[in-house]
Amino acid sequence: MFNKLLVISGPTATGKTDLAVKLAQKYNGELVSGDSCQIYKGMDIGTGKDQPSGTPIHLIDIITPDQKFSVADFQKIGLETIKEIQSRGKLPILVGCSGFYIDSLINPNYNTFSIKPNKILRFIFKYLSLGTLQKIYKFLDKDGFFKLNHSDINNHYRLTRKIEIKFSSLKNIENCKLKIENFDLLHLSLTAPLDFLYQRIDARVNKRMKIGFLDEIEKLLKKYKWTDPGMQIAAYQCLKPYFDNNKVSLFKGKVPSKVEGQRVLSSCLQSWSYAEHSDARRQTCWFKTKSGAIFFDISKDNFDKSIFRLVDKWYNKS
RNA sequence: CCAGAGGGAGCCGGACGGUUAGGCAACGGUCUGUAAAACCGUUUAAAGUAGGUUCAACUCCUAUCCUCUGGA
Numbered sequence: 001m002f003n004k005l006l007v008i009s010g011p012t013a014t015g016k017t018d019l020a021v022k023l024a025q026k027y028n029g030e031l032v033s034g035d036s037c038q039i040y041k042g043m044d045i046g047t048g049k050d051q052p053s054g055t056p057i058h059l060i061d062i063i064t065p066d067q068k069f070s071v072a073d074f075q076k077i078g079l080e081t082i083k084e085i086q087s088r089g090k091l092p093i094l095v096g097c098s099g100f101y102i103d104s105l106i107n108p109n110y111n112t113f114s115i116k117p118n119k120i121l122r123f124i125f126k127y128l129s130l131g132t133l134q135k136i137y138k139f140l141d142k143d144g145f146f147k148l149n150h151s152d153i154n155n156h157y158r159l160t161r162k163i164e165i166k167f168s169s170l171k172n173i174e175n176c177k178l179k180i181e182n183f184d185l186l187h188l189s190l191t192a193p194l195d196f197l198y199q200r201i202d203a204r205v206n207k208r209m210k211i212g213f214l215d216e217i218e219k220l221l222k223k224y225k226w227t228d229p230g231m232q233i234a235a236y237q238c239l240k241p242y243f244d245n246n247k248v249s250l251f252k253g254k255v256p257s258k259v260e261g262q263r264v265l266s267s268c269l270q271s272w273s274y275a276e277h278s279d280a281r282r283q284t285c286w287f288k289t290k291s292g293a294i295f296f297d298i299s300k301d302n303f304d305k306s307i308f309r310l311v312d313k314w315y316n317k318s
Numbered sequence: 319c320c321a322g323a324g325g326g327a328g329c330c331g332g333a334c335g336g337u338u339a340g341g342c343a344a345c346g347g348u349c350u351g352u353a354a355a356a357c358c359g360u361u362u363a364a365a366g367u368a369g370g371u372u373c374a375a376c377u378c379c380u381a382u383c384c385u386c387u388g389g390a
Contacts, residue, residue, distance in 0.1 A: 070351040100353045151348040151358040
């Protein structure tokens with residue numbers, strides 16, 4: 001049975017897709033996107049979708065921006081997709097920067113994804129203070145509470161989720177171990193010094209503006225709201241002040257001032273590029289500390305040669 | 319040339335005659351249904367220049383340089 005799975009992870013702007021396409025061509029593969037943003041239809045420029053010609057790519061454009069999606073959904077559909085590709089004797093190549101999403105497909109230890117969000121509880125908890133949530137969680141699970149790190153204990157969302165899990169019956173917890181552990185896995189991760197990535201990110205921001213990012217947003221706004229899940233993606237939220245500024249001018253019966261518009265726009269672009277720097281940092285941190293992958297620095301010459309050698313060896317063994 | 323406003327950390331910037339401003343960036347980290355999310359930690363750094371007043375000056379005074387705005 002063909003059970004190989006190649007994973008190419010790494011922070012944004014490391015050229016993962018390019019590499020994955022080359023590997024797909026060489027080893028009869030198909031790409032599976034491990035990207036939490038490219039799942040949205042119509043959000044192409046802002047999420048940096050590449051549409052490689054000739055190589056199929058799965059799990060992009062699977063929902064509309066007004067739909068909710070989560071790792072649990074991704075795990076389900078991702079596993080199905082990978083197995084389906086394998087069943088056709090092709091090599092699935094999981095490629096992306098969303099560490100949590102990728103991990104959900106290759107790490108067998110996630111066992112709470114079957115516990116569904118509790119809508120009533122979440123609705124009520126929205127109005128409770130952080131301190132109150134801490135007290136509730138402490139009451140329900142004293143040991144668990146004291147194990148929380150400094151970051152989780154201050155995280156409203158994560159505390160809600162932890163309490164939600166405590167509220168659900170333990171019967172719901174099922175292990176996904178059996179579904180996952182039979183992959184023959186090779187996990188490669190691309191890295192680069194941060195300042196190297198920042199330069200590429202900034203160049204990419206400019207490029208995306210040139211190929212019509214503003215038009216894309218305008219089109220999206222005809223159908224969707226700024227509060228929709230897909231519209232929460234940093235690239236889009238960062239440009240919101242620009243559109244708000246235009247709207248306010250029109251509301252007052254004025255034509256939006258060009259000078260003011262330019263000023264707002266450039267500050268939007270600054271925060272967009274900062275947001276992407278921050279993504280790159282966080283993603284780098286995830287892969288470095290959690291993934292256990294083999295790393296390749298893309299700022300070094302000929303880094304891809306050793307990748308091809310490694311993949312070749314792995315692909316051709318038994 | 320005249321008048322006004324202002325000069326502070328990599329950037330923005332509030333207050334104040336004495337005590338950590340704050341934010342952004344940068345750097346490090348957390349991660350089991352929002353993950354391009356959410357959250358945490360770190361930064362032993364400044365006051366255009368020269369004087370003066372004061373126990374004490376980023377803050378008050380004088381000179382000088384520079385920037386911006388308006389007017390000739």
